[in-house]
Amino acid sequence: MKNNEEAEKANEETYIECPKCERRIKEEEKECPYCQYDLVNRPKIEKEGMETYKKWFAGGLLALIVVVIVGISISSDNTNTTTSANTVNKTNNTKNTTTKIEKAKVTVVDFSQMSKEEIQNWCNTNKVKYNITEEYSDVIAKGAFVSQSVNANGTIYEGDKITIVYSLGKEPTMGEKNALSKAKSYLAYSSFSYKGLIEQLKYEGFSDIEATYGADNCNADWNEQASQKAKSYIEYSSFSRSGLLEQLEYEGFTRSQAEYGVSAIGY
Numbered sequence: 606m607k608n609n610e611e612a613e614k615a616n617e618e619t620y621i622e623c624p625k626c627e628r629r630i631k632e633e634e635k636e637c638p639y640c641q642y643d644l645v646n647r648p649k650i651e652k653e654g655m656e657t658y659k660k661w662f663a664g665g666l667l668a669l670i671v672v673v674i675v676g677i678s679i680s681s682d683n684t685n686t687t688t689s690a691n692t693v694n695k696t697n698n699t700k701n702t703t704t705k706i707e708k709a710k711v712t713v714v715d716f717s718q719m720s721k722e723e724i725q726n727w728c729n730t731n732k733v734k735y736n737i738t739e740e741y742s743d744v745i746a747k748g749a750f751v752s753q754s755v756n757a758n759g760t761i762y763e764g765d766k767i768t769i770v771y772s773l774g775k776e777p778t779m780g781e782k783n784a785l786s787k788a789k790s791y792l793a794y795s796s797f798s799y800k801g802l803i804e805q806l807k808y809e810g811f812s813d814i815e816a817t818y819g820a821d822n823c824n825a826d827w828n829e830q831a832s833q834k835a836k837s838y839i840e841y842s843s844f845s846r847s848g849l850l851e852q853l854e855y856e857g858f859t860r861s862q863a864e865y866g867v868s869a870i871g872y
Contacts, residue, residue, distance in 0.1 A: 708762040715757035716769055717750045724769060734766040739773045747774030777818060784811045784819030792825055796833035799825075800857030831858045831866030839870060846872050 625642040728735040754768040806816035853863035
């Protein structure tokens with residue numbers, strides 16, 4: 606009986622599970638009949654797969670190490686750059702502070718009793734910047750001192766700026782402004798004496814006050830006007846010296862202006 610049982614076990618087929626599709630197959634099969642998995646070369650394939658995995662893992666680990674090292678290097682460079690920049694800024698701030706401290710103090714004087722030239726010389730001597738300007742004033746005469754931006758005995762530093770204001774006199778009326786504009790336009794193409802310009806403006810319809818304002822503020826050099834008028838007479842006619850003097854005086858020039866004009870053209 607025992608021998609029969611052993612014979613039966615010997616005749617029984619042995620089954621295994623396919624590593625790939627997990628179906629039951631006979632142990633003696635060399636290839637899975639379901640998924641064609643190679644049962645004979647399985648250990649070799651699995652070994653090669655493991656080797657490939659190891660190679661990929663080693664490569665990835667190496668790449669990670671490189672990235673970490675580069676990141677640390679960049680961070681270090683940025684830290685050094687920031688430190689360097691901060692050092693430069695601190696140095697510049699120190700220099701600026703030092704420069705400001707080294708500026709000498711200047712005590713401002715009273716400019717109201719000084720001429721414009723004296724004010725300019727004082728500012729240049731004390732290394733102070735200046736701006737001389739003008740504005741209209743109903744109470745201060747034209748050309749007179751009005752104000753200074755830093756009061757007398759005030760303290761400033763070298764390189765600071767002071768503004769000095771002078772009066773333009775009372776703001777002109779519309780008629781006076783137009784008379785001034787007309788006076789300048791006349792002088793741009795012809796020559797006039799002070800008196801002759803006023804008469805010409807009055808002829809244009811301006812009042813005596815308006816015409817006088819125009820002549821007073823046109824900034825004409827009346828000696829130069831006499832010279833130009835003398836030259837224009839000589840260019841189209843012949844005059845004796847005395848005759849030219851009389852002609853200029855007739856045009857409204859003073860005797861001294863006429864003398865200047867005649868002498869300026871070599872007569």
